[in-house]
Amino acid sequence: IWIIAGTVFADWIAGMIKHLMEKTFSWKENGKGLLIKISMIVIGGYLGESLPHFLGGENIVSNGLIMALRLSIFMYPAASCWGNMSVITKGVFPPTGLMNRIKSFNENLNIKDLTDGKQS
Numbered sequence: 001i002w003i004i005a006g007t008v009f010a011d012w013i014a015g016m017i018k019h020l021m022e023k024t025f026s027w028k029e030n031g032k033g034l035l036i037k038i039s040m041i042v043i044g045g046y047l048g049e050s051l052p053h054f055l056g057g058e059n060i061v062s063n064g065l066i067m068a069l070r071l072s073i074f075m076y077p078a079a080s081c082w083g084n085m086s087v088i089t090k091g092v093f094p095p096t097g098l099m100n101r102i103k104s105f106n107e108n109l110n111i112k113d114l115t116d117g118k119q120s
Contacts, residue, residue: 004041004074011037011077014084021088037077044073068109079106 012034019025048069055062079102082094104113 004045004077007074007077007081008034008038008041011081011084014081014088018084018087037080041073041076044069044076048073071111072109075102075106079103 012030015033016025016030019030048066051065051069052058052062055065082099082102085093086099101113105111
């Protein structure tokens with residue numbers, strides 16, 4: 001929970017900096033966006049952690065789904081934060097290659113898109 005909370009906080013700060021730089025900052029939109037993001041993470045986390053109860057306890061199927069959902073829940077604010085950081089640094093950080101891998105992962109949930117292509 002602390003890692004996800006820290007990731008949301010980092011995304012919130014980077015998002016404010018980005019919108020201040022672009023002169024599009026609004027407290028109303030900022031609060032609305034933060035509320036939506038936190039709500040979706042809490043709801044997604046609750047639903048994901050509930051899976052083992054309906055899939056007959058811990059097994060390979062439920063463990064795989066939970067791992068994918070936990071990664072997705074982390075990647076939601078993390079990818080947003082990295083995108084904000086890319087705008088703030090004018091594309092210098094994070095590197096374009098990493099941003100492309102993140103975008104590809106978000107499209108197809110293939111873990112190989114985040115690695116060197118070899119599943120560990």
